[in-house]
Amino acid sequence: MKDEIIESIFEEKLDKQPVQTEQGKSEDKENLAEVIMPLVDSMNRTNINFCVLRDALKIVSQRQKESKKELLETIGSKLEVLSAKGNETTKGEIQALRQFMTEQMGKPQHKKVTHDLTTKTWWLAGIGTVLFFCMSLLATKICDQSKEIEELQLAGWKYRALRATLPANNANVIWLERNVWAGNKNGIHHCQQFVINFEDSIRRRHQMEQEAAMRDSIGRLMIQQSKDIRKKIK
Numbered sequence: 001m002k003d004e005i006i007e008s009i010f011e012e013k014l015d016k017q018p019v020q021t022e023q024g025k026s027e028d029k030e031n032l033a034e035v036i037m038p039l040v041d042s043m044n045r046t047n048i049n050f051c052v053l054r055d056a057l058k059i060v061s062q063r064q065k066e067s068k069k070e071l072l073e074t075i076g077s078k079l080e081v082l083s084a085k086g087n088e089t090t091k092g093e094i095q096a097l098r099q100f101m102t103e104q105m106g107k108p109q110h111k112k113v114t115h116d117l118t119t120k121t122w123w124l125a126g127i128g129t130v131l132f133f134c135m136s137l138l139a140t141k142i143c144d145q146s147k148e149i150e151e152l153q154l155a156g157w158k159y160r161a162l163r164a165t166l167p168a169n170n171a172n173v174i175w176l177e178r179n180v181w182a183g184n185k186n187g188i189h190h191c192q193q194f195v196i197n198f199e200d201s202i203r204r205r206h207q208m209e210q211e212a213a214m215r216d217s218i219g220r221l222m223i224q225q226s227k228d229i230r231k232k233i234k
Helices: 002-010 032-043 048-061 068-085 088-106 117-165 171-179 185-233
Strands: 026-028 111-113
Touching: 117 171, 171 185
Parallel strands: none
Antiparallel strands: 026 111
């Protein structure tokens, strides 16, 4: 009796419905079978009809249904068959159970959407890359500004050192104060060209001194070798 009723209720309905996976699909927070089973347990555990119904609801709780309305109609028709075969007490309990199922079906179902893990991974990777580039640009800008501030501070210390070592009426100090520190564009450009030419002349002089020292060492080596050759010839 038990196996026949279970097979007649769910053979055509549940076997045609695919099992849903957790990823990429929505699942109900409230399972209809899980709501009904406590009510069935509280009514009459000794009645064979309710034992069969309870076992059937356990099967329902293990699978996801695409259409709960169709399932409710199927279970309702089977409950009518059981009500016709039972006594008055069983009929009242089955009627209360049907009413409770109808109320539960009328409640709004809250759904939880499970997003694809791959999509979340790509979103996180993209956001992390953008944040990395923004942080690198900000760090580069801060570093450049700090270097510029250090150079300005060093230039200020050099100028103060010149003023401390040179006399106050020195022509160079007076010229720097009037042109560079006063913000005269022509004076600043002239000072830049003067500094560039001076540094180039110092660099050329240093290179010429290195070349002269190298040639002098080569000449001395050749003189020493010539002396050794003369000694061997004699």
